Every structure is written in C-alpha cells, then in structure tokens.
Amino acid sequence: MRLMREGERQPSSGRWKTYAGSAAAVTVAAVAGSWAVAPDTHWYRSLSKPSWQPPAWAFGAVWTPLYASIAWAGGRALLAARAEERKTLAMSLGVNLTLNTTWNVLFFRLRSTKAGLMGTALLDVSNAELIARTARVDRASALALIPYAAWCGFATCLNASIARKNRR
Structure with missing residues (x-):
C-alpha cells in the first residue's frame, strides 16, 4: 500500500466513497430521527408552546439543507x-x-420535554466539539457546520420553553 504524501490529493474514487459514506451516515440519522417525530399526537398537540415556535413546515425546510x-x-x-x-x-x-x-426519541417517543432538553443540550456540546475538531483540519467544513449548531441552539431554547410551560 502506498502512503500519500503531504498535499497529495486522494484519488477521485476515494473522494467519492468518503462523501458517499458521510451522506449515508447523515441520511440514516435523518430517516431514523424523522421516524421518531410525531407532531400529530394528542400529547404533542396538547403541549403549551411559545408564540415564537416556527410553523411545522419550517422544520423540514430547515433540516433538509442542514x-x-x-x-x-x-x-x-x-x-x-x-x-x-x-x-x-x-x-x-x-x-x-x-x-x-436521539433527541427525537427522547422528546417524541418518550414524551418527555425534560429528557428532550437534556438530549438537545448534549447535542449542543457535541456540535461545539465537532466544529472545533473539524476546524483543526478544514476551516470551510467547520464554517459549514455553524448554521446546524445555531439551529440546534435555537431548538434547545425552544425545548426549554416548552419544558418550562408544561411542568407537570
């Protein structure tokens, strides 16, 4: 096996496989997460939500490019x-x-606003770690992750508001 020298590009087949693997991992996460989402349940509809919660259609519109x-x-x-x-x-x-x-499972399947809040807080920490680690190898990749981290931060605020409004 030949080792690549510094600055040498990976063959296009290897590049394609890397991007395909990344896309596959993200697709699996998206599909698994969407399976758990259940906004039409009586439980979710009965929750008191803040006035600044986006409409349901906005979530798909935001998550797809993210x-x-x-x-x-x-x-x-x-x-x-x-x-x-x-x-x-x-x-x-x-x-x-x-x-x-996991956030989708904690919030929607377990029907727990508190567990969802813990899950999204952990995701925020993971986002910061992922961005920092990515920035060490490629600045453009790290910058591309910032909207994702920002949306997750917004989701944490939204989840916290829902949890606060629905203390039971």
Whole structure:
C-alpha cells in the first residue's frame, strides 16, 4: 500500500466513497430521527408552546439543507484530515448524528420535554466539539457546520420553553 504524501490529493474514487459514506451516515440519522417525530399526537398537540415556535413546515425546510451541509462538511473534513485524525473525526461525527437522532426519541417517543432538553443540550456540546475538531483540519467544513449548531441552539431554547410551560 502506498502512503500519500503531504498535499497529495486522494484519488477521485476515494473522494467519492468518503462523501458517499458521510451522506449515508447523515441520511440514516435523518430517516431514523424523522421516524421518531410525531407532531400529530394528542400529547404533542396538547403541549403549551411559545408564540415564537416556527410553523411545522419550517422544520423540514430547515433540516433538509442542514443535513446536506453536514454531509458535505463531514466528507470534506474527513478528506482533509490526516490519517491519525480521521478516526476520531469520524467518531465525533457519528456521536453527533446519534445525539441528533436521539433527541427525537427522547422528546417524541418518550414524551418527555425534560429528557428532550437534556438530549438537545448534549447535542449542543457535541456540535461545539465537532466544529472545533473539524476546524483543526478544514476551516470551510467547520464554517459549514455553524448554521446546524445555531439551529440546534435555537431548538434547545425552544425545548426549554416548552419544558418550562408544561411542568407537570
């Protein structure tokens, strides 16, 4: 096996596989997460929500480009990472996507605003870690993750407001 020299680009087949792998991981997280979302249940409809909650259609409109940017940033960062950084970066992305999916289960399937809040707070920490780790290997990838982190921060505020309004 030939090692790549500093600055040498990965063959296009390897680049394609890296982006495809990143896109597949993000797609699995998106599909698994959407399976858990249940906004039409009596439980969710009965929750008191803040006036600043976006309409239901906005979530799909926002998440679609965010997931695309996560897939692109993940693939690009993995390609830019040195071999010794690649595994930890991939693990960081995997943990992040798992936490992303888990929030939906905690909030909608367990019907727990408090568990959802804990889950989204953990996701926020994971986002900060992922952005910091990504920035060390590729600044453009890290910048592409900022809207995702910002939306998750907004979701944390929204979840906190819902939890506060629905103390039972």
